[in-house]
Amino acid sequence: MAVTGLGLVTSVGQGQADTWAALTAGRSGIRTIGRFATDGLRTRIAGTVDCLDTDPLVAPALSQRFAEVAAEEAVSQSGIGAKGDFPGALFIAVPPVEMEWPQRHALAVASGQAGPITYTDLQRAAASRRFDEWHDLFIFGTVADRIADRFGTRGSPISLSTACSSGATAIQLGVEAIRRGETAAALCIGTDGSVNPESLIRFSLLSALSTQNDTPSAASKPFSKNRDGFVMGEGAAALVLEDAEAARARGAKILGYVLGCGEKGDGFHRTRSSPDGAPIIAAIRAALDDAGTMPGAIDTINAHGTSTPENDKMEAMGCMAVFGERMRDLPISSNKSMIGHTLTAAGAIEAVVSLLTIQHGRIPPTINYALPDPAIPLDVVATTRDMAVSRVLSNSFGFGGQNTCLVLAGEPA
Amino acid sequence: MSGPARREVVVTGIGLVSCAGEGIDAHLAALGTGRPARTDTATFAPYTVHPVAPLALDGQIPKKSDQRQMEPWQRLGVYAAGLALDSAGVKDDSAFKGALHLVVACGGGERDTAVDGAILTGLRDAPDPGAYLNERLLNDLRPTLFLAQLSNLLAGNIAIVHGVTGASRTFMGEEPCGVDALRIAAARIASGQVEAMLVGGSYSAERPDVMVVHELGGYLRRADHSPVFSRSGEGESGFILGSAAAFLVLEAEEAAAARGATALARLSSVASDRPRRAPGSVGASLSALWREAGVTRPDAVISGATGVATITAEEGAALSELAPGAPVTALGDVSGHSLEVTGPFGTALATALVARAQAREVAVTVVGHRRGEGVIRVSAA
Incomplete structure (x- = not known):
């Protein structure tokens, strides 16, 4: 399963090049929210994408705009099809839509x-x-419909959610459809532009957000002892997936491979993981199995790493169960330290960053890792690390018992 | 579908809930009546709704704490999913359910209408609207309401209440997503990617917030029920929302046989597409999908037609050519319009007809009010 095009929009940059430069420089995109009044809110920071806007400024319109920019970059890089004529299916992770307060x-x-x-x-x-x-603005199928129209994707587009693992699921659906032989290519997108008052307050009421507003760039600190919640982020990523043989046959440049996808449901609680970590462990193992990869062949983990006390503890526990003693020196890093938790988009954005990590032989840092949590002894990449990387495990976990993991690689299995 | 060794997919369980009641018998009885069993023209006037029949929730959602954590759309869905698991004989088989994958087609959950109204009233004269909105939302929103609104938490609740924990994916996007949920679930089984799937959706119509969204654009009918295919003329167009949920247990035929399960019907094909809408495009798309699905001489057609002007007439004309002589039943005349649930509901009803030997082959059609067409073929196992 080859990847021939990548596109990226985050709070630190528009496009792969800008975003990669910012991430490897350890630059944060978290800032004080300027989009709406934050009076009285416990959390007043987010990783908003302020370089793109829409009228009206509402989540579905922003999500569509980010998706367009990311898909434009990915489709153009892949050189597949013709303009407005993408020869494959569309799988797009979009945030749930509803009318907004204005x-x-x-x-x-x-x-x-x-x-x-x-x-x-x-x-x-x-x-x-x-x-x-x-x-049309406030029904669920419109973002996908407009992306399908613009890029000329084939068939009925899929709008999906698996909460905070949605972006990874969009990729998984594309991989599966190509494996079944239904389509030779897939445009897989994760997008999220839902930093608005009610979305923020909903997470705030669940005590999920960091309230360390004074130095926005220091608020998201995955795996640190003093982590106190995630910071909302926005952005989008797009990947063009192709059957590797078909990609080679048309002379496309292959940027990397999705070797395997794994998932496992958790029926323990609406927002918390099973205390024994079994579903997380099962999802990681399923991804490794699907990739035909032994744990020892993974060079680094692109963590879900939200910076909530619960996630980081459970993720570490799951990784330690699968990788054993090796977790003490298996590099792990969370992009969310810089761009925040991009929710619906996160799995796709982090898959793209994982592929760039392989391409450049550099692991972007987990910034703000000043006070390691002694309960989770991990090799957290605190400053950009240069090393050859051939295989990355990318984790995504979400409310509602969603666990999805991907294995990305520079070479086929 | 190309690819290696395609396996047959059978339906081994169905769960149905609507204004007609619950289960197979209630819905087969409702099929021929020409009018939904329950119609409420008063509560949400000027709009009519088809409210769900009263349910004994404890029968499928034993814990009150679970019931409290959900809004009506989730309760309906979890209830129907439980009926489907019962029907497939796997309700107490925790190993089966632990490996069972789930695809849910749905939108989002209910608003707290009292809170919204009070906030909008206050906003009108608030000197600082932004600060006022923040203060009211922080103080008035129930923290758990978010989890009752999130699309993927219907699947989450099915995992919690019923122990269906293979893994779930939630498809959104009105009518087409229900068809695509069936299509992709069936394809995963047919190709050997999974052995069994629970697939379905849920919709609660008894909520004024969705009526605002569908009044925008003029898609809601502002009158009492009239037969879906005769809603032509001034003021006749549009759909009447109905509360409904439908789930199906799909399995590879040999896997179902191996565990001794009864195959109620074969899910022979699911075809969908989304050509750009233009005059005539709905009829052309349905005809193409009809051929792709391999429908030949169905004994019955179950149509998810919305009643929205021109596209419903196009569908009616197409069906009279594609299935001359076959009785066409509009779901809108059985249970109302239930958006994402239309495809699964029609397919479950078709399964019931086939399972009770009232038909050998049934075609289900879905035409989205804004986009997307689908044809599903259900045949005798």
């Missing part, structure tokens, strides 16, 4: 209701036909 408020005002507002008033305003374009 639009609810506009409908409430347009209803003319002077007393208490109810949804009946919003319905009446909606029936004025003045706001009809918001239907």
